[in-house]
Amino acid sequence: MATVSGSLRRLVLAPSLASVGFSGRGFAIEMNEATRRMEAVPQSVVCGFEWGIETRGLDELERRLELIEPDLRGFAYEGAAMALTVLDATAGGTRTRDLLSGRGSRHLLLAYIGVGFAMARLPRMLWRKVLPDLEASIFHPTMCWLAVDGYGFDLAYFGKRRWIDRQEVPKPYPWQGAPEYFLRAVDQGIGRALWFVHGGRPANVSPAVGAFAAHRRADLWAGVGLAAAFAGGCATDELAALALAAGEYRADLSVGCVFAVRARALAGHTPPHTEAAARALTGAGLDELVEIADTTAVGEGTADEPAYERWRQRIKQRTHAIEPAV
Structure with a gap:
């Protein structure tokens, strides 16, 4: 069940399905069965984000995410992790950790990317709050660099002119104490x-x-x-x-x-x-x-x-x- 505050956050933060599509981004891509399938990837992320922002309770969120077909399910978890990261960083809580300690653990590597999507929408002063405590996972914290990968993807996908055409480079950040490697993970x-x-x-x-x-x-x-x-x-x-x-x-x-x-x-x-x-x-x-x-x-x-x-x-x-x- 959606909450009023969740619905308001979704309206403010969530891009529309059309705006994340290839034509919505202005990409010169011939649409066919393969490219329409690719276009479903960012759209699945948006669905997961909307559910993550507005759904009351982890159990309901997990049940919605598990309805997504297996090929795309990880991308929906990616969007949900993005949403919960925004909520945890701005309002406090352990929503992201709880998701990724449950059914989301199977999609941890994509969920890290979702954390990076959240980073692209949060001021850097809040980045120290975005990484959940997942010490029980064999992939944490080594693979948390995928969050920086997700940040770089978000920059380029939504800012093609700046980050691809002009090939600008973001300011380094001491992620995991390695500011120089930060730029490599962005790339x-x-x-x-x-x-x-x-x-x-x-x-x-x-x-x-x-x-x-x-x-x-x-x-x-x-x-x-x-x-x-x-x-x-x-x-x-x-x-x-x-x-x-x-x-x-x-x-x-x-x-x-x-x-x-x-x-x-x-x-x-x-x-x-x-x-x-x-x-x-x-x-x-x-x-x-x-x-x-x-x-x-x-x-x-x-x-x-x-x-x-x-x-x-x-x-x-x-x-x-x-x-x-x-």
């Missing part, structure tokens, strides 16, 4: 946004990445790999072309793909497009990529190299040796 999110902005067309995504400064491209390609494998959007032969187009950054592309496969495995549902992307982008199957993710994880890092980045580098080393299936 990983911008890379994911490039996949959506260009409708999952490798022929357009590749030159878009190439337009950025060389030192940013590895992280951008990793973001592309995460989006292509998790969200889908193009045929297998186009994915093979994407792996070729990545060139020297193929292993970075694979890092994103590995995280997408691991996130799908955590959720308990891996759609055919993720399996196809795994094979096309890395040359490996799902089980092998999950094994790579789990056996390369690290728990300690430094300000210069957070545990998340050390994990990414280990994955990169493992996938670099795999021949791509192209």
